[in-house]
Amino acid sequence: MIIQTINCDFLIEESGRTNGCISVYSDSLDEIQRLFGSLEIERFDRTDWKYKVCTCKQDLANALILMVKEINYSDFTQSRFQQV
Structure with a gap:
């Protein structure tokens, strides 16, 4: 799964190392x-x-909860979500 934020992108996938471990990759340290x-x-x-x-x-x-809390909902407009 890829999650894109204003500051960076994250790739999230199951880790092959340990059961229950998730690997999270990013382009931003x-x-x-x-x-x-x-x-x-x-x-x-x-x-x-x-x-x-x-x-x-x-x-x-x-971490996902923190990302959702940081969303600036005032940036959303109804027209962005209407299909043409």
């Missing part, structure tokens, strides 16, 4: 540190995903 700062952040050798953390589903859920 600042944002991955902000959301998962207590976890070990690995440098990853891909051009589009430079940083990676392995986390549990609960920590991922907490």
Whole structure:
């Protein structure tokens, strides 16, 4: 799953390492540190995903809740969601 924010993109996928572990990749060290700062952040050798953390589903859920709380709903207009 890819999540795009104003500051960066995140790729979230199941980790092959440990059962229940989720891998979260990002192109922004600042944002991955902000959301998962207590976890070990690995440098990853891909051009589009430079940083990676392995986390549990609960920590991922907490980060997603934080992202939703940061949405500026005043930026939404009705016309953006109407189909042409």
